[in-house]
Amino acid sequence: GLDGWTLTERLKCDAATADIPVAILSAHVMPFEKQRAIEAGCDVFLEKPCLPNQLDEALRNLLRRRAVERQ
Secondary structure (H helix, E strand, O other), rough: OOOOHHHHHHHOOOOOOOOOOOOEOOOOOOOOHHHHHHHHHOOOOEOOOOHHHHHHHHHHHHHHHHHHHOO
């Protein structure tokens, strides 16, 4: 019953789940909606329609960034 923004906020506010990377794939593509996702704590925001290779690239980049941050 939660939308993605609310779920992201809850994940990022909880120390046990704050480090979980969050990627949002949304048809809500107005600039204020993307900003809302970023403010909620999402790490990647992709607009629908999204090609599989775009999703793959975005997730790989996210995981690479996380690996570098942990070093």
